[in-house]
Amino acid sequence: MAHADEPEQTGTRPSPALVVTVLSSVGLVASLCMTLVVPLVPQLPQLLSTTTATASWVITATLLAGAVATPIAGRLGDMIGKRRVLVATLGLLVAGSVLCAVTDDLVPVLIGRSLQGVAVSAVPLGISLMRDTLPPARLGSGIALMSATLGIGGGLGLPLAAVIVEIADWHALFWVAGGLGLAGLLLVALVIPESSTRSGGRFDAGGAIGLSIGLIGLLLAVSKGGEWGWGSAATLSSAGVAVVALVAWGFYELRVRDPLVDLRLNVRRAVLLPNLISIPVGVAMFTGMVVFPQLLSAPVASGHGLGLTLLVAGLTLAPNGIVMMLMSPVTARISARWGPRASLRIGLVIIGVAYAAGTMLLSEAWQISLVIAVIGAGVALAYGSLPALIMRAVPTTRTAAANGLNTLMRSIGTSTASAVAAVVLGASTVRVEGSLVPSLGAIQTTLLIAAGCALLALVVSLAVPNLPEPSEHVEQIEPIGPAESPHDGAPLLRGRVLHDHGGPAAGARVTLVGNDGRQLAVTPVDPDGAFAADPGPDRPVLLIAGLAGARPTAVHVAPGQDTLEHPLVLARAADPLAAVTRPGPELTEISSAECTSAGCTPRGL
Structure with missing residues (x-):
């Protein structure tokens, strides 16, 4: 954005x-x-x-x-x-x-x-x-x-x-x-x-310092080991500093926001x-x-x-x-x-x-x-x-x-x-x-x-997975009403969908709804939680993410915006018809009925 x-x-x-x-x-x-x-x-x-x-x-x-x-x-x-x-x-x-x-x-x-x-x-x-x-x-x-x-x-x-x-x-x-x-x-x-x-x-200044120390130690040991001697105190010290710094850096990176x-x-x-x-x-x-x-x-x-x-x-x-x-x-x-x-x-x-x-x-x-x-x-x-x-x-x-x-x-x-x-x-x-x-x-x-x-x-x-291009993730839905020409040259709308515990919401779907209530597109979420959808020429949309057994989440997308600043988080809900939370500067709620009238289905979309 x-x-x-x-x-x-x-x-x-x-x-x-x-x-x-x-x-x-x-x-x-x-x-x-x-x-x-x-x-x-x-x-x-x-x-x-x-x-x-x-x-x-x-x-x-x-x-x-x-x-x-x-x-x-x-x-x-x-x-x-x-x-x-x-x-x-x-x-x-x-x-x-x-x-x-x-x-x-x-x-x-x-x-x-x-x-x-x-x-x-x-x-x-x-x-x-x-x-x-x-x-x-x-x-x-x-x-x-x-x-x-x-x-x-x-x-x-x-x-x-x-x-x-x-x-x-x-x-x-x-x-x-x-x-x-x-x-x-x-x-x-x-x-x-x-x-x-x-x-x-x-x-992340702390992460930058930790990674720098680890990399310098590692590369010094590798690049200067032949000159210093592979068993020398200088080489072993550099390697030891690298191991300690990189391990500590890894633990730190898993905890920083x-x-x-x-x-x-x-x-x-x-x-x-x-x-x-x-x-x-x-x-x-x-x-x-x-x-x-x-x-x-x-x-x-x-x-x-x-x-x-x-x-x-x-x-x-x-x-x-x-x-x-x-x-x-x-x-x-x-x-x-x-x-x-x-x-x-x-x-x-x-x-x-x-x-x-x-x-x-x-x-x-x-x-x-x-x-x-x-x-x-x-x-x-x-x-x-x-x-x-x-x-x-x-x-x-x-x-x-x-x-x-x-x-x-x-x-x-x-x-x-x-x-x-x-x-x-x-x-x-x-x-x-x-x-x-x-x-x-x-x-x-x-x-x-x-x-x-x-x-x-x-x-x-041989073990590298075969992921499709982001543009192949989009599953276009025929709009309700007059057909519109494709939107050439506009960027896809991208973001991530996560569970409330922080993991990717694999299997979820994202529905894009236009200002007039028409459903513009539905796209599946990748295994890592990422999605890329084409909202067509009607850029201002309501974006709704949902997954069976979780509470759908929605956010309004501003004109010209092509990336969500924050991921959409799906919370587990006992009632699949629970309210849809719209995150933003002013937290409001969209009822399930309102969501349905906009062209999406809250029950797993």
């Missing part, structure tokens, strides 16, 4: 193609910043006048900031407006880029890289804005492309950064990032309309399993970006290295990002025809087969280009389907937070990929020209681990 200080947008809405282009470009810039400095890693100690261990924090800081900011930005987007939060994150990206571009000191660079990391929240925010803005026909391809930008940015970021470093000073990387971020910020502000879908509520992460919603199978699948998919996506550059740049004298320069190696891997971009419409078509579960499973099979074949196709640069391109196709299919699965299972007022959590799971997967690759590749090395390079066996083992992750995700995907 639109806030009073932010009126509904009544002007000409941007074309769906323009919305997808702007939001996907912003997601691409945000994800590109995550890998922007990878080509500089060997030079960072000298450039920043510090040690190798300390310089590695330039990448770690971005990872930690992105992991912490993503769920927080998602919740804020649901509460106060997704475009508003998206613009703020892009502003932080620009500020961080400029800060890195004007300094040679370690601390300012760490601060700037942390600010850049916050912008990874643009991806889940953009996906949620697409759901609120795009027509159903364009939604699938838009989400697939936006979701794939997490991989596309990484795939294109390496060769782009290599080219910039080759022809200019390293500070140019950040000037380019800042310029792209500023362009994205202006385009979002000028083109993208603010969503009127808001969850309201208060921000407006939680940062709705655990009751996220532990449901339709949400939990796609989030769990995101971790091994993240591992599989990032493993190739970690392993193949080392093989391509390893000296030819090692017996398996190709001895390519940084620039040529980056261009060899560029097909990964290009194929991901080209596969986005294919993902949408597969999902539209067979559902997102099918595109997820096809993608996982492709990833697994590509990595298994990659263990034997390592002798030529074109072979590696082919393998990484096929992996990109599989990742695009998998990444594009995960948000679609999750958004079918969550109410519209929680889409940004739900997608933020999914993005976080992918980040945990990519961090795990780096840690696993470092352990395996470091365990078996050969000395060539005075330096150690990973052995061929270590490289093949790492690729097989990625294939195993794809297989594990495929097995878990």
Whole structure:
């Protein structure tokens, strides 16, 4: 529902193609910043006048900031407006880029890289804005492309950064990032309309602090364990803090009124399993970006290295990002025809087969280009389907937070990929020209681990439930009176129906009644309590939820409102003809007779 200080947008809405282009470009810039400095890693100690261990924090800081900011930005987007939060994150990206571009000191660079990391929240925010803005026909391809930008940015970021470093000073990387971020910020502000879908509520500061502590401890243990030693006091302490903080955070979130992460919603199978699948998919996506550059740049004298320069190696891997971009419409078509579960499973099979074949196709640069391109196709299919699965299972007022959590799971997967690759590749090395390079066996083992992750995700995907699109939930009822033309382009009316004990009222039905007393539509309630109904052109309606053995509940919906701010609660009633409560600023009651005359049936509707 639109806030009073932010009126509904009544002007000409941007074309769906323009919305997808702007939001996907912003997601691409945000994800590109995550890998922007990878080509500089060997030079960072000298450039920043510090040690190798300390310089590695330039990448770690971005990872930690992105992991912490993503769920927080998602919740804020649901509460106060997704475009508003998206613009703020892009502003932080620009500020961080400029800060890195004007300094040679370690601390300012760490601060700037942390600010850049916050912008990874643009991806889940953009996906949620697409759901609120795009027509159903364009939604699938838009989400697939936006979701794939997490991989596309990484795939294109390496060769782009290599080219910039080759022809200019390293500070140019950040000037380019800042310029792209500023362009994205202006385009979002000028083109993208603010969503009127808001969850309201208060921000859960305690939950944000608890989750931040837990995530920082977890990701530090995973990303720095190889450097600190997996049995070291620092690694074990970080892991211990993470476990204690996350357990305490979980208990707290179950008790707070407006939680940062709705655990009751996220532990449901339709949400939990796609989030769990995101971790091994993240591992599989990032493993190739970690392993193949080392093989391509390893000296030819090692017996398996190709001895390519940084620039040529980056261009060899560029097909990964290009194929991901080209596969986005294919993902949408597969999902539209067979559902997102099918595109997820096809993608996982492709990833697994590509990595298994990659263990034997390592002798030529074109072979590696082919393998990484096929992996990109599989990742695009998998990444594009995960948000679609999750958004079918969550109410519209929680889409940004739900997608933020999914993005976080992918980040945990990519961090795990780096840690696993470092352990395996470091365990078996050969000395060539005075330096150690990973052995061929270590490289093949790492690729097989990625294939195993794809297989594990495929097995878990078999248990993902098949939920219909929200628009398929509507069961239109022939109106009593002259037929009216369908209401093209208007948003569905969404909300949730709960029992008085807090659980979803699965099996309930929602009836929409017009001002003239005609029954407009009846729609069933999903297993998680969510519903999406089309009130037609007569937007002001009486909405009545009912279930056999419970007291029906009704609320009047204001013109222009497309989301109920509070769930409808069904109380158990001994008398099925009990009164219907109308919640609102002034609590009144609607008699059963009045409800019946309006076109609904109180006895279970």
